[in-house]
Amino acid sequence: MSPLQNRICLTIAGLASLLGLSAAQAMEPDELFEKVSPSVWVVVTNDSQGKPMASGTAVVIAEGRLVTNCHVLAKSSSFTVHREKISFPATLEYPDVERDLCQIKVNNFYAPSVLIGLVDRLRVGQKVYAIGAPRGFEETMSDGMLSSLRMGKDGQLRYIQITAPISHGSSGGGLFNTRGELIGITSAGEDATYAQNINFAVPAQWILELPERGQAALDKPRTATRNPAPIAPAQPKPAVAVTPKIAELSESCQASFKQYLQLPNPRAFAISSNGHCGYAWSGGGGSVSGFGVSAGPRAIRYCIQGGGSSCRTYMVDNEVVDE
Structure with a gap:
């Protein structure tokens, strides 16, 4: 692991460790928004000619580092992060396509980072807030409750189901508890024509594993090139x-x-x-x-x-x- 990767891991892990040292009280919605919204930015993707393709959201997790959904960046040739009238070019640093989480890097970027909440503190029925840029409307907050914890067959948490409304453009946004801790990255929302209040986020705790998993994904093609395996007969x-x-x-x-x-x-x-x-x-x-x-x-x-x-x-x- 490079010094930069190690520093990112330590920074994120350090933020997580602060959770055990703080007994923060629940905040009012306006207080929570004022605290965490500066960490939520718009992502705009561009095609090969530099023309805008789509938009999503990203959350600041460390100095110069943000996290979004990988599907937000799919098929883009370049992308930028925006907030109000400020814009920064960004690059992909660590992809974890399996979990739909991608870490992006922005140079000379000093927005405040969030604290990461751990999954063992999640409870069905707790109040949650989603902050993102639905339909490109940045700094939008909605509220709801954590309606279910969707587990995989292995018994591990896969998706956080919520009633807080999210829409196209909310992907990659932040899901926060009442203490302002990031507990999820919003990733999927239901078309209200068919059903309401069925929306999903992936666990924010996965961010702690993103540098290692993302680097492993990046190393796979290079490993295959350096050590080509014999071509097996088609099965x-x-x-x-x-x-x-x-x-x-x-x-x-x-x-x-x-x-x-x-x-x-x-x-x-x-x-x-x-x-x-x-x-x-x-x-x-x-x-x-x-x-x-x-x-x-x-x-x-x-x-x-x-x-x-x-x-x-x-x-x-x-x-x-x-x-």
Whole structure:
């Protein structure tokens, strides 16, 4: 690990350790906004000709470092961070596409950083605040409650479900508790045409692991180049693509799974413990249309919307990720 990486890790870990030393009282909404909103910035992505493509949000986690959702940066050739009339060029530092978290670097950037809240303090029913730039409207705050903690099959937290409204442009924004601690990065929201108050964030605690996981992701292509492995003979695709059937699903979901396999990538299929399902894909949204966020959280959302209990991602593109 380089000195810079080590310094970032220590800075973030140091912020987290402060949580155990502080018994901060709950703040009023206006007080909380005044404290943490300077750490929330707009991200504007550009195409190869420098023309704006889309916008999202990012949160300052250390000096010159911000975190956003990776899908915010997807397909862009360059991007900048903005607040009011101030703009800075930024670069990608650490990508963790699997968790949809990307750390970005901004030179000569000294905005205040947030404190990171840990997952073992999260409770269903607690008050939360989302701050971001929905539809490009920067410094927007909404409130709600933590409505569920969505676990993976391994028993680890995958998504924080919230009722606080978020929209296109909120991706990468901050989810805060009443003490002003960052507990999540907002990543997916429901189209109100189909359902309300079903929105998701990824745990902020994952930020502590981002430098290590991101560096590992960056090292993979270089390792493969330095030590090329022998090319193995082509293997037949798994039988699931030929005779799709998931034993725990209802017949209607078996039919939905067959439809899912005909959709373009990127796509995701979610299943539940009581036989329900949901799916999403990049172009058309999914079982119900969304606003273009990553397919995994939307597939889980549609599974929940259809009555699913303990919904989890079963397949991403053509790969079974949770059996």
